[in-house]
Amino acid sequence: MSTVLDDINAGVREDMEARKRLVSLAELKDLAQAAAPARDAWAALGGPSASRAELKVIAEIKRRSPSKGDLAAIGDPASLARQYADGGASVISVLTEQRRFSGSLADLDAVRAAVDVPLLRKDFTLDEYQIWEARAHGADLILLIVAALSDAQLTEFSALSRELGMNVLVETHTEEEIERAVAAQARIIGVNVRNLKTLDVDRSVFASLAGQIPAGAVVVAESGVRDADDVTHYAASGANAVLVGEALVSHSTPRERIAEFKAAGAAAIAARG
Numbered sequence: 001m002s003t004v005l006d007d008i009n010a011g012v013r014e015d016m017e018a019r020k021r022l023v024s025l026a027e028l029k030d031l032a033q034a035a036a037p038a039r040d041a042w043a044a045l046g047g048p049s050a051s052r053a054e055l056k057v058i059a060e061i062k063r064r065s066p067s068k069g070d071l072a073a074i075g076d077p078a079s080l081a082r083q084y085a086d087g088g089a090s091v092i093s094v095l096t097e098q099r100r101f102s103g104s105l106a107d108l109d110a111v112r113a114a115v116d117v118p119l120l121r122k123d124f125t126l127d128e129y130q131i132w133e134a135r136a137h138g139a140d141l142i143l144l145i146v147a148a149l150s151d152a153q154l155t156e157f158s159a160l161s162r163e164l165g166m167n168v169l170v171e172t173h174t175e176e177e178i179e180r181a182v183a184a185q186a187r188i189i190g191v192n193v194r195n196l197k198t199l200d201v202d203r204s205v206f207a208s209l210a211g212q213i214p215a216g217a218v219v220v221a222e223s224g225v226r227d228a229d230d231v232t233h234y235a236a237s238g239a240n241a242v243l244v245g246e247a248l249v250s251h252s253t254p255r256e257r258i259a260e261f262k263a264a265g266a267a268a269i270a271a272r273g
């Protein structure tokens, strides 16, 4: 029986094949090579250990989702991105998947033109074409979901991203997936607490898995942040960063919300010593 992830990936492949007919890989490579150099998302997320006293926020631009349906209309993603940057987001995540999340590469272009912070192209990466595409459209970081990829793809896609100057957020859900991420030499590792089979969010999963991630990696808690208490929970359990979508796009003052999350996270990190 196919899973939600299988269904999403099938649509992603179809849409990508359509884009390939419009822009060849050779053309994309030229565009990527002409793009301004990638920003250092690893440093922005506190990669060097000296800057880990802060809780970093990856603020997501997300219109809809398979689990919740419509979240926010977001007519002007550039304006939302500026609010995120003003609030102190370290990275802005732009969901570019069209069918389930109503995102697009045009969103990525608009956000790139509006802010200077590193950008995550948040999509279901299945093919090197998407990595060249991410770079050509100004992304600095891409997402690789361990559950969707073979070990060979994880290694190959990570290497290509590095060659293009980008970093990789490697997303995991289980201890076995963390082992695979580590074997692929991931240094920014996310634990997504949204189960990709049921779409249920279980925040306790983060605390049970974060300790398996080796020291030195940036640990990102993904999904399920509703308020500052959730940020405190993730930071107290070992998160260096949180990736937040719904709680920001559905809030009237996302800038203040990010500042509040950062303060809660810094306090929890200080308390954990």
Ligand SMILES: O=C(O)c1ccccc1NCC(=O)[C@H](O)[C@H](O)COP(=O)(O)O
Residues within 6 Å of the ligand: 004, 060, 062, 065, 066, 067, 068, 192, 194, 196, 199, 222, 223, 224, 225, 243, 244, 245, 246, 247
């Ligand atoms: O959000 C979903 O429903 C979803 C379903 C299937 C695959 C991925 C999905 N979301 C992608 C994400 O990882 C989240 O957008 C991200 O972690 C932010 O989550 P949240 O703060 O809970 O909106």
